[in-house]
Structures are given as C-alpha cells and as structure tokens.
Amino acid sequence: MNLDSTIKETAKKAVNLLLKHEFVRIYTHYDADGISAGAILAKALFRINKNFQISFLKGLNDFEPEDVPLSIFVDMGSGYSEKISSINSDVIILDHHRPDGDIKPRKTFFHLNPHLFGIDGSYEVSASGVAYIFAREFGDNRDLASLAVLGAVGDKQRFTGLNGEILKEGIELGCIEVNRSVNLSSGKLSKALTTSFEPFLDFYKKEDELQQFFKKIGIEGDKEVDELTTKELQKLADALALRLLKIGAYEGVFEQIIGKRILVKNLPIKNSITLVDIVNSCGRIGATSTAFSILLGDEKALKEGIEISEKFKIEILEEVQKKRNEVRDGFCIRYLVMDDAPSTSPVATILSRYLFPDKPLVVLNIKKDGKAKVSARTTEKIAQKLDLAEVMRLSAIKVNGIGGGHRVAAGASIPSGKIEEFLKEVDRLCCVMLA
Ligand code: C5P
Numbered sequence: 001m002n003l004d005s006t007i008k009e010t011a012k013k014a015v016n017l018l019l020k021h022e023f024v025r026i027y028t029h030y031d032a033d034g035i036s037a038g039a040i041l042a043k044a045l046f047r048i049n050k051n052f053q054i055s056f057l058k059g060l061n062d063f064e065p066e067d068v069p070l071s072i073f074v075d076m077g078s079g080y081s082e083k084i085s086s087i088n089s090d091v092i093i094l095d096h097h098r099p100d101g102d103i104k105p106r107k108t109f110f111h112l113n114p115h116l117f118g119i120d121g122s123y124e125v126s127a128s129g130v131a132y133i134f135a136r137e138f139g140d141n142r143d144l145a146s147l148a149v150l151g152a153v154g155d156k157q158r159f160t161g162l163n164g165e166i167l168k169e170g171i172e173l174g175c176i177e178v179n180r181s182v183n184l185s186s187g188k189l190s191k192a193l194t195t196s197f198e199p200f201l202d203f204y205k206k207e208d209e210l211q212q213f214f215k216k217i218g219i220e221g222d223k224e225v226d227e228l229t230t231k232e233l234q235k236l237a238d239a240l241a242l243r244l245l246k247i248g249a250y251e252g253v254f255e256q257i258i259g260k261r262i263l264v265k266n267l268p269i270k271n272s273i274t275l276v277d278i279v280n281s282c283g284r285i286g287a288t289s290t291a292f293s294i295l296l297g298d299e300k301a302l303k304e305g306i307e308i309s310e311k312f313k314i315e316i317l318e319e320v321q322k323k324r325n326e327v328r329d330g331f332c333i334r335y336l337v338m339d340d341a342p343s344t345s346p347v348a349t350i351l352s353r354y355l356f357p358d359k360p361l362v363v364l365n366i367k368k369d370g371k372a373k374v375s376a377r378t379t380e381k382i383a384q385k386l387d388l389a390e391v392m393r394l395s396a397i398k399v400n401g402i403g404g405g406h407r408v409a410a411g412a413s414i415p416s417g418k419i420e421e422f423l424k425e426v427d428r429l430c431c432v433m434l435a
Contacts, residue, residue: 037074037151060080095112097406186269189236250381359378374392385434
C-alpha cells in the first residue's frame with residue numbers, strides 16, 4: 001500500500017506506545033464506521049494477545065476519564081480537544097473528524113487523523129481506514145481491509161485516495177471483490193427497493209408505483225437481487241436512474257449507487273450494503289454488542305441483527321413518511337423538529353439527500369432529558385462552500401451545547417429550551433457561508 005510516509009511513521013510510534021502497555025481501554029463510535037474500526041482493533045489485538053476493553057459511545061459529550069494507563073479513542077476525539085486534554089493517561093486518537101483546537105496532552109499522545117497529514121478525512125478515509133493503518137503496523141492484518149472498507153461504506157465515502165489503496169489491498173488479498181452491479185441490499189428485489197435507504201427510492205407504502213416499476217422493466221419483484229442477470233441489472237440501473245431523477249435526489253447519486261458493488265468476502269454477509277445496514281441499525285438502537293459480535297463472526301448475533309435491522313428500517317421509513325410534510329423552511333436551511341423519535345440520523349440523511357437536497361437540513365430531536373439531539377446534513381455539492389461541522393460547533397457553543405462532525409454530516413447536543421436561538425444561528429451561519 002502506497003501510504004503517506006508521515007502518517008505511517010506516526011502509526012508506528014503509536015504502535016510502540018501500544019506495545020508498552022499490558023492493557024488498552026478503547027472507546028469507539030456507535031455507528032458502522034466506529035464499530036468496524038472497533039472490530040479491526042479487537043481482531044488485531046487478539047492476535048497479539050493484548051488485553052483490552054471496548055465501549056461504544058454516542059460521543060464524548062458526557063465522557064468522564066477513567067483511571068487507565070492507555071486510552072484509545074476511535075472515530076472520535078479529534079474534535080474534542082478540551083476533553084482529551086483533561087485525560088491523565090497515555091492517549092492515542094484514531095479519528096477522521098476534523099481536528100478542533102489544540103490538544104494539550106498530560107502524558108504520551110499520538111494523533112492519527114488524515115486531516116493532519118493533508119488527506120481528506122471526510123471522503124477519502126474513515127476511522128476504520130485509520131484503525132486499519134494502525135493495525136497494519138503490529139501484525140499481518142491485511143485481511144482486515146474488508147472491515148476498513150465496510151466502515152467507509154458506512155460513512156458514505158469515496159473509494160479514491162487512501163480508501164482506494166485499502167480497497168486495492170483487499171482485492172489483491174482476495175478478501176474484497178468489486179462487481180459491476182447496482183448498490184442494493186441482497187434479498188428479494190421488491191423488499192430491497194422498498195426498504196433501501198441508500199438509495200432511498202420512495203416506494204414505501206407505494207405498492208402500485210412499485211408494481212408499475214416492475215412491469216415497465218419486465219422483472220419480477222420476487223426475484224433475488226443477487227440472481228439478476230447482467231441484462232436485468234442494466235435495465236434496473238436505467239430505471240433506478242429515472243426514479244432518482246423523478247424524486248429529485250442529490251447530484252452525484254448515480255455514481256454512488258450505480259456501477260459497482262463491494263463484496264466483503266471474509267465477513268458474515270458478503271454484500272457490504274446489507275452488512276452496513278445491519279450494523280448501523282444495531283448501533284442506532286443501542287445493540288452495539290450485537291453489531292460488534294456480528295463483525296467478529298458470531299452467527300447467533302447475525303440472526304438477531306437481521307431482525308433488528310428489518311424492524312429498525314421500517315420504523316425509520318414510517319418516520320420519514322410521517323415527517324416529510326413537517327419540514328420547515330428557514331432562509332438558507334430547512335429544519336424538522338421531532339419529539340423523542342427513535343433516531344434522527346437516518347431520517348436526516350434520507351430527507352437531505354433524496355427529498356430536499358437543495359438546502360442544508362437540520363433535524364432536531366427533543367429528548368426527555370431536556371436536551372435536543374441535532375443531526376445536520378447536506379450534499380457534497382453544497383459542502384464545497386459550507387462546512388456543517390463548523391456551523392454545528394459554533395451554533396452549539398452559542399447555546400451552551402456541543403457540536404461538530406464533518407462538512408456534509410454533523411451534529412450537536414443542545415438544551416431543548418434553546419432550539420429557536422440555535423436554529424437562528426445555524427441559518428445565519430449557513431447564509432454567510434453560502435453567500
Ligand atoms: O449523530 P449524527 O449521525 O447526526 O452525527 C453526525 C456526525 O456529527 C458524526 O460524525 C458525529 O460524530 C458528529 N457529532 C459531533 N458532536 C455531536 C453530535 C454529532 O461531533 N454532539
């Protein structure tokens with residue numbers, strides 16, 4: 001792999017620190033990228049008999065440092081300089097969120113983040129990729145490239161730059177395969193089209209439209225996605241492109257959805273889209289140990305994960321159906337306020353990429369604990385001018401909250417009494433950046 005030598009050097013130094021310790025405390029994010037990164041570390045650490053404990057967190061807002069000699073923060077940490085600076089132990093950060101502020105370490109500290117090495121962490125390498133680069137330095141862990149790629153799929157990244165290198169390494173080793181196909185989940189075509197989030201095709205509870213769609217392309221909805229012939233796949237791809245145009249999906253959707261499909265051949269489900277869906281669903285409902293066990297190869301967990309995912313997807317589709325008419329217009333943003341909804345992130349992603357892609361979208365979920373969880377999303381095109389991570393960070397600070405993330409996908413946690421003030425600031429900042 002043609003790695004930038006400076007990121008590799010830092011990874012080596014961080015590994016030397018790791019090897020000095022008997023025990024490692026790992027904190028990772030609860031989404032598909034964070035859980036895949038956690039699985040990479042767990043597998044690699046098992047192989048060198050290193051003891052560890054791993055926790056899956058929503059973020060570091062409520063994080064209290066523990067009395068441990070070495071903490072590793074994965075898919076989080078870079079944006080929380082104050083929290084990290086308060087830790088009285090050795091620390092390694094494996095993250096791809098944009099670093100914010102100076103970290104003043106109290107003990108030995110290594111920060112492995114693509115942004116610090118001139119690599120775009122929003123699109124070209126995820127936390128799983130960073131964890132993989134780290135794990136490669138303490139053993140032959142190249143078979144974990146499939147997990148690195150899975151995390152990048154979860155974060156909707158591109159397979160150029162470092163991700164492209166990791167993909168190539170996995171293909172060469174035989175643990176990854178790339179097919180010409182359509183990026184859909186495995187299973188019956190009708191179910192795959194109805195319950196897909198990426199792409200979201202707006203067929204949920206639109207049975208007549210779905211049947212018409214099948215009639216037009218001359219393919220039975222009962223057919224298995226994985227058994228479609230090349231000719232059928234071509235017809236399907238054309239019809240999906242038309243459907244996405246009709247819905248008004250974001251620019252760039254075709255390259256993401258149509259063309260190639262990544263198979264992770266040494267993981268329990270080979271279709272990366274299906275596996276990401278399952279891992280994400282488990283993470284979102286709090287079943288992180290199920291998601292983690294699936295990636296470590298547990299079959300019972302996989303069965304459980306499939307059930308969780310099916311239920312979760314329907315819940316989100318219901319939510320989108322109910323709330324799409326409640327999306328309100330600001331000046332430069334759109335927003336939606338929800339009350340104790342099961343999960344804001346997938347709702348925000350679907351609405352912002354497929355139904356309202358022309359303005360940044362902010363979804364606020366008022367929780368019972370007096371806080372509102374915010375998910376902000378926009379398209380790559382708008383993010384060329386606007387940085388949602390910065391918008392979330394600054395607007396949250398203004399109302400005594402905390403926020404951050406990526407240019408296209410960011411979030412915040414704010415006091416629920418301050419929603420109006422927060423939205424006003426978000427709108428103002430977006431207008432300034434887009435001007
Ligand atoms: O929760 P959600 O999926 O909307 O988060 C989007 C991104 O924003 C994630 O990368 C997450 O780490 C980041 N975020 C953050 N601070 C928060 C909430 C989310 O940095 N308080």
